[in-house]
Amino acid sequence: MIVQSKRDIQGILEAGKVAAEIMHKMADRLRPGISTGQLDKIGEEMMIRHGAKSAPMLLYSFPGATCISVLPEVAHGIPGSRQIQAGDLVNIDVSIELHGYFADTGMSIAVEIEDEKVHELCRICLEAREAAIAAAKPGGKVNRIGNAVEQVAKSYDLTVIKNLCGHGLGRSLHEAPENILNYYSRQERNRLSQGQVIALEPFVSEGPDMVTNCGYNEWALVVPEGFRVAQFEHTIIVLEDGNLVATEW
Numbered sequence: 001m002i003v004q005s006k007r008d009i010q011g012i013l014e015a016g017k018v019a020a021e022i023m024h025k026m027a028d029r030l031r032p033g034i035s036t037g038q039l040d041k042i043g044e045e046m047m048i049r050h051g052a053k054s055a056p057m058l059l060y061s062f063p064g065a066t067c068i069s070v071l072p073e074v075a076h077g078i079p080g081s082r083q084i085q086a087g088d089l090v091n092i093d094v095s096i097e098l099h100g101y102f103a104d105t106g107m108s109i110a111v112e113i114e115d116e117k118v119h120e121l122c123r124i125c126l127e128a129r130e131a132a133i134a135a136a137k138p139g140g141k142v143n144r145i146g147n148a149v150e151q152v153a154k155s156y157d158l159t160v161i162k163n164l165c166g167h168g169l170g171r172s173l174h175e176a177p178e179n180i181l182n183y184y185s186r187q188e189r190n191r192l193s194q195g196q197v198i199a200l201e202p203f204v205s206e207g208p209d210m211v212t213n214c215g216y217n218e219w220a221l222v223v224p225e226g227f228r229v230a231q232f233e234h235t236i237i238v239l240e241d242g243n244l245v246a247t248e249w
Helices: 006-029 036-050 055-060 116-135 143-155
Strands: 067-070 073-075 089-098 101-110 166-168 175-180 197-200 203-205 229-231 234-237
Touching: 006 036, 006 089, 006 101, 006 234, 036 067, 036 089, 055 089, 073 089, 073 229, 089 229, 101 116, 116 143, 116 197, 116 203, 116 229, 116 234, 143 203, 175 197
Parallel strands: none
Antiparallel strands: 067 073, 067 089, 089 101, 101 229, 101 234, 166 175, 166 197, 197 234, 203 229
């Protein structure tokens, strides 16, 4: 989507604020013993309270209001009876529709993990997300974003997940540009427009650069056991005088 009016900007910002609030409230309740289904219910009840709808449920019949992935799951984890344990690295991904506008945000959370490498991985992924936001410029090539993410990961001897990427959104959850890669691609020649709404979501990995289907459902995507992957996501509006981060919290 390319915003056409102050109303469009306000609509994206309002949706982003609600998505961010839901995600952070869920993160606040994340602790050992809670099930992913219980956590999802918290998110769903907040959506109802705000008059919002779950985007993946609305558009794709996803079996949950939010995606909650527990490693080795990296993305699209289905909420259910699984109880969170100390030592889990959990990703919460919240995408909503509010009054016709969509926003998407996500974060990885280390649950009572003492291993400093895991916290460093999350910090590096946050750095990669900030680099991606800074690289998104009106008229700039989309592949500048992937290059920025990849360079941050490489500087710490880490990799990026190549088959998970950011995307355009606004009036739907997935719009053009459909694949904002987290690595540099010479074949990517598209450019961003003034007012373009995009979701940037680096996936930074300790080793694997691809995810695969888990095999036990059609949704969850995983990496091999023993490897950690972090993801942080913001929805932004690309503007000449400075990008607006809709899902800031």
